[in-house]
Amino acid sequence: MALVSRVVAPNPGPYTGPGTNTWIVDGGPVVAVIDPGPDDDAHLDALDKRLAGKTVAVVLVTHGHPDHLPLAERFAAPHHASVQRYPELRDGEIVRAGALNLTALYTPGHSADHLCFLIAEDRAVFTGDLILGQGSSMVTYPEGDVAAYLHSLDRLASLEPQILFPGHWDPVTEAMAKIDEYRRHRLEREAQVLAEVRRGAGTPTDLTRRVYGDLDDRLMVAAEMTLRAHLRKLVDDGVVRERGEVYEASVI
Ligand SMILES: [Zn+2]
Structure with a gap:
């Protein structure tokens, strides 16, 4: 070693x-x-x-x-x-x-x-x-x-x-367990964002408030930037649609 x-x-x-x-x-x-x-x-x-x-x-x-x-x-x-x-x-x-x-x-x-x-x-x-x-x-x-x-x-x-x-x-x-934990954390976050969009369309700011509740301003900015990164993947995956600033679930 x-x-x-x-x-x-x-x-x-x-x-x-x-x-x-x-x-x-x-x-x-x-x-x-x-x-x-x-x-x-x-x-x-x-x-x-x-x-x-x-x-x-x-x-x-x-x-x-x-x-x-x-x-x-x-x-x-x-x-x-x-x-x-x-x-x-x-x-x-x-x-x-x-x-x-x-x-x-x-x-x-x-x-x-x-x-x-x-x-x-x-x-x-x-x-x-x-x-x-x-x-x-x-x-x-x-x-x-x-x-x-x-x-x-x-x-x-x-x-x-x-x-x-x-x-x-x-x-x-515990390298493999840690990698698995990171993967699960990311996929859980994604599922949470998708579930919220499916509950109702919204702008990233609305959706962030709905997912995270009330956070102080600095944390809210970081949370919104995380949520926006997830929205981009969900749009690329075809399960979420973008209409201007509003994100809504795609009808499958
Ligand atoms: Zn860095």
Whole structure:
């Protein structure tokens, strides 16, 4: 099993948990670093301290969100390491770092540019924001794509991973159960949205209020963006129809 350690970035919050996980994966004489995180001086210092002089062979980034990417170039430059991410890094490409082989897996849904990284011999996957150690991943309109997200979960499951190293919260050792939990959560949410549309047509704002009840404004915006992502899939699936701003059930 490759030696994996992490430095948690000082960016805790409702969507980032205790903060972004920057993973350091030991490849013998060199290391690979995954998701340097936000552009933060204290985090940069903490990372360099943890490396204790080890050579960084490559910096990998799961996706371009502001809690994963911004420190990458600044961290990589003094190590003369390359930063690799989608789309330059393609699905199935293998990145080498010393004795380590990391396979890039294109796993869109949370974002359109999302990669996971697999260590095949360990059946270990760095999941970014596809799967988190706790809670559920954000798949929100307009960037999120529920159908793509579900495909990405299936793809991950097909690899039968033993351990997941997520972008936030702790590693997941019950990997298959967690993937299944995420798939069920997403399908339950979809069934809930479809049932509500079938009860009566409405705008996304109406439907959000009907599904979630009264939420504070900030949560309401996130809930509506999630619901809109589900509506888009339901329209694509042909079970919901769009009439201007109003969504109604298709007559089958
Ligand atoms: Zn993200």
